[in-house]
Amino acid sequence: MALMNHRNRQQPAVVPEPVRRIEAGPWAIELLPGAAYATRYVASQSAIGFAFDSQRGVHAIGSDRVRPFDAMPNGLAFVPAGCDVMSESPMGGEYLRVIRTDGIALAGEHAFNNRIDPQAIHLASRMRRALLNASVDDDWQTWALALAERTEGKDTLSLQGSITGNRMRLLDEFIDAGLDGPLALHTMAQLLELSEGYFIRAFKQATGKSPHSYLIDRRLARARALMRDSRASLAEIAFACGFNSQAHMTSAFKQRLGVSPAQLRAGSRHIPAIGKKPNQW
Template sequence: MSIEKMRYTATAPLTSGRDGRSTSSDLVLGVHLPMPHALGGAGDPGTHPALAVRVASSDGGWRASTVPRPGALARWQERRAKELLAANLSGRITLEELARSCELSVRHFTRAFRGSTGMSAHAWLLERRVDRAKDLLANSRHPLIDVALDCGFADQSHMTRVFQRTVGLTPKAWRRLHQRRVC
């Protein structure tokens, strides 16, 4: 389509609905797309919704909202659960509180969290603790026991077991490899 034709199309009156009114997809796209007879248009001008979404998503930079997988948390529930877990690395938040904040039963929450993240809420929490430990190990000279307690581990031994299982190195060895110069 030429530039001039696109200018005309963008400024042309929008009357693509069957009753002569603009459709919502026309208002969004600013274009008139005739609906072919094969799509149920019966020769009447109109906009086919699937075609409008396709044009908007490929040309307009829009993305259709994704529906969560069956058995997974909705985006807002996943975000809320992760925020609560990250804010409570000590583990002082219970599954009941997480489930209640997502407006689900505990059983449904645990299955849906695993469906969304591929891991249990506890495993996700342990990964965040290890990430926090890595940050502290690389950027501070705090003793390992202090790092462990700051990250929500029960003690240094607990941090070492989880850290080594997750990272493949002990916290001390990881620190030696990644320590930045801290004065």
């Protein structure tokens, strides 16, 4: 399960993208970059999370039983106040965390993750774009409240259908191995022993997005990692991630993230917190 609250991140060989955070009224909002993490805590406040990437590791949520987890991309998550949490992931994934800090409890008594909600996907993506652009002129309180409402009044179990955690892992490994070239839908479907039409429908049900859209997200994630971890030119990075050109990659960045690769690379070194940084969440 992708985690909310303090992450004691393992130190990578390179400096990761910065954590981007903002305080807006009673809300504290963070965008955590993809990185390995290990954490254990008792949640002092209930928290909402959103996993942009698939994540894998081990966790124990509300119990002392440690077991493997697979967090699906675009999965909404919730941890109630007082819940015991332990979680570790060797890779992690980009993650949005939203906490109400004024003592008013969020609705919900049970922890969950992997809930696919189209409105939550739209809200989380919009908040990520704003955080990457370091803007304080957005309607943060409205967005946070709307995202909190998506955690209420639903069954806490997600129906993944044919795209199980194991199949998602297999697909991720296949995509990551071939990101520097074209990847056809029918090839991905064959890998999972599904027809192309069924694969598209099942993938959308499990992740809230099309396989093509997910493939672009994986290319962008790889590009961001290379921008951070190497001195390669943006043109070299574009081709290494399967984009036709640097202009093609730039267009995808602006459309999905609201910022160009050059802007993100230049700004990541010295991104201050937006608004007032809380001392402890």
